[in-house]
Amino acid sequence: MAEQHDHQHDHDHEPAGDAAQPVKVVGEEPDLSKGTARPITVFGNPVLHREVKDVTAFDGELSALIDDMFQSMYAAEGVGLAANQIGVDLKVFVYDCPDDEGVRHIGHVINPVLEELPAGSRRVLDDGNEGCLSVPTAYAELPRPDYAAVTGVDKDGNPIRVEGTGFFARCLQHETDHLYGFLYIDKLSKRDRKDALRQMAEGTPRYATVPNA
Ligand code: NI
Numbered sequence: 001m002a003e004q005h006d007h008q009h010d011h012d013h014e015p016a017g018d019a020a021q022p023v024k025v026v027g028e029e030p031d032l033s034k035g036t037a038r039p040i041t042v043f044g045n046p047v048l049h050r051e052v053k054d055v056t057a058f059d060g061e062l063s064a065l066i067d068d069m070f071q072s073m074y075a076a077e078g079v080g081l082a083a084n085q086i087g088v089d090l091k092v093f094v095y096d097c098p099d100d101e102g103v104r105h106i107g108h109v110i111n112p113v114l115e116e117l118p119a120g121s122r123r124v125l126d127d128g129n130e131g132c133l134s135v136p137t138a139y140a141e142l143p144r145p146d147y148a149a150v151t152g153v154d155k156d157g158n159p160i161r162v163e164g165t166g167f168f169a170r171c172l173q174h175e176t177d178h179l180y181g182f183l184y185i186d187k188l189s190k191r192d193r194k195d196a197l198r199q200m201a202e203g204t205p206r207y208a209t210v211p212n213a
Helices: 007-012 060-075 166-179 190-202
Strands: 080-082 092-098 104-114 147-153 159-165
Touching: 060 080, 060 092, 060 104, 080 166, 092 166, 104 159, 104 166, 147 166, 159 166
Parallel strands: none
Antiparallel strands: 080 092, 092 104, 104 147, 147 159
16 A cells, blocks of 8 residues: 555654654564565556465465565555565565554564454544555545454464554555455546546656556
8 A cells, every 4th residue: 555645644644843752663674684676566467456365385485475575565665565566466465554643553464354343333534545556646535444453364374363543444454455356446436446547647656567468
């Protein structure tokens, strides 16, 4: 998922000047001596438009993939990245994403499943602006529940559950959707989707992308 691109939020997240209070971090920063950034697949590449495969091998190759995914996400200045966004047919996503309380969440989830929210508990964000590294330079308003929980496993195969609120909840939903073949623009009205694709056609990404055949 792309960084927040919402004027209201831009102000909310400006550094607090000389207050210099440490940002609370949930998770561990990746070792950036490992991995290599890879180019990002974009709308129209088939790998983004179908469900990708469950991970079944928890080995060094999987760890190396996660390293590459963090590198690729940071190179593109994203806050979340799914494996099919670097052309890999596996259910893995990584994130380094703030929530609306200023907490920075860092991690990965393998074979994620979004938890169903109890009926009636769906609170919706009013000001949800969303973008995706695979729809470069486009943004659109998209209401989402402001709480999400994902279950899955970590790179060692241990069960994990990640929950989040606000912008991080949006990220968890967005990245899980990717692995089932959906982009956020697939959730927009026909008109807004068309507008997002127009923004993409008119813009130039600031990172390397995979050309579509
Ligand atoms: Ni995305």
